[in-house]
Structure formats: C-alpha cells, structure tokens
Amino acid sequence: MSKRTLPPTASIATPGEGARLIAPSASRNVDAICTLLKQVAPRSGKALEIASGTGQHVATFAPCFPDLLWQPTDIDPERLASIDSYAQGIDTILPARHLDATRPGWAVEFPDLSLVTLANLLHLISEREAEVLITQAAKTLCPGGRLVLYGPFMRSGVLTSDGDIRFHEALAVQDPEIGYKNDQDVIETIQSTGLQVIDVIDMPANNLALIAERPAA
Numbered sequence: 001m002s003k004r005t006l007p008p009t010a011s012i013a014t015p016g017e018g019a020r021l022i023a024p025s026a027s028r029n030v031d032a033i034c035t036l037l038k039q040v041a042p043r044s045g046k047a048l049e050i051a052s053g054t055g056q057h058v059a060t061f062a063p064c065f066p067d068l069l070w071q072p073t074d075i076d077p078e079r080l081a082s083i084d085s086y087a088q089g090i091d092t093i094l095p096a097r098h099l100d101a102t103r104p105g106w107a108v109e110f111p112d113l114s115l116v117t118l119a120n121l122l123h124l125i126s127e128r129e130a131e132v133l134i135t136q137a138a139k140t141l142c143p144g145g146r147l148v149l150y151g152p153f154m155r156s157g158v159l160t161s162d163g164d165i166r167f168h169e170a171l172a173v174q175d176p177e178i179g180y181k182n183d184q185d186v187i188e189t190i191q192s193t194g195l196q197v198i199d200v201i202d203m204p205a206n207n208l209a210l211i212a213e214r215p216a217a
C-alpha cells in the first residue's frame, strides 16, 4: 500500500535546519525509548528501525550502542532525507532506505538482524497491515534477536485515557481501517510468528512497549 492519509495530529514534523525535520513527539519520547532500549536491546549485530520518521530517534540511539549497525527506514522520501541529515557523522548508521513495512515479503531484504524497533506506526495502519509488518519483522530476526514495538495501544480492548479516545476517533474518522490496536491481539500476532513476548512495559504518556525475542535455535 502507499502511505495513508492521516489526520493532521497523527504525524507532525516541522522544518528544521537543512533537510532536518523536527517531530515534537519524537523530541518528547526519545529519551524514554532510548532508556528502554538500553535495558532490552542486544548490544551487537544489525538493527533495523522501521518507520524512522525524522531520524531523531536513530541519531540518539546509535551512539548508545557502539557495536550495533543501524539501518533506518521510512516510506516517505522527505523523512529519508531528514534521517540522513541527522545521521551525518555517526558511522554506525547506514544511509536511510525506503521501506513500506506493510508490503508482504520485505523481510528477505534485511536478514539476520539482532534488533528491530518500531515506534508509533501500528495505530496508523490497518489490522491486516500490522499483521504483515509483525510477520515480516519476525522473519528478519536471528536466534536471540529482539523486536521492540512502542506506541499507543488499547488495553484488553479498552481505550484508557481521554486523549487516547480522541486520537483513536480522529484516526477512524479519517480512515476506518486504522486506529489503535489491542495489546492482546498484537501479542497473539507476535506469538503466532514464533517469537516469545518477554516483556510488556508501561511507558510515559500512556504508551506501551512490547518486547519479543526469537528463541535461540
């Protein structure tokens, strides 16, 4: 699929210096996600970031993991240019690549990964697309490799704050196929790929992080 049309509040990024974009949400959550990764991410190997956005995340994460080689990706050319701009001078970040993570089969392009991260995309795609994304992400992982999914979720089918109710409704009005995913459904999808869900962590601003691992062979 191509990139979906979203409500204006769903993926805000404003121009910064040169090609750089600034996403206020990334500025707010980058430290919390980085702290999380320091607790759960493998220390070496190859890392894929799906839907990297502006590049603020990967440019913060990479220096904290000197033995991980990061591959940022996104569907949007403007964001790819922004990622490359943020990555300048950080030699553990590869040039950003175009990836539509809802396209079946993309996993073959990213083999033997020790880490896949995704922040703030599942609620912007359909249930079916989320299943494809998770299935493909799982296929990329080597034994012991980890998947980290971060973002807003329903908890056991319930939207748990007024802000989440408003945001989910704005998404569904714009596109009835998208909106918050249920944490238990996502966990079941992850488990159906053969990964083990090893932790579910409450994050600031009512977000969740789901951590999964490919069992050692």
Ligand SMILES: C[S@@+](CC[C@H](N)C(=O)[O-])C[C@H]1O[C@@H](n2cnc3c(N)ncnc32)[C@H](O)[C@@H]1O
Binding pocket: 002, 003, 004, 010, 011, 012, 023, 025, 026, 050, 051, 052, 053, 054, 057, 073, 074, 075, 076, 079, 099, 100, 101, 102, 118, 119, 120, 121, 124
């Ligand atoms: C809300 S932003 C999140 C960006 C970043 N992960 C963060 O948390 O700041 C959603 C990102 O997903 C990208 N995106 C949208 N549809 C996509 C798809 N099908 N595959 C990959 N990336 C996609 C958008 O271009 C955008 O950069």
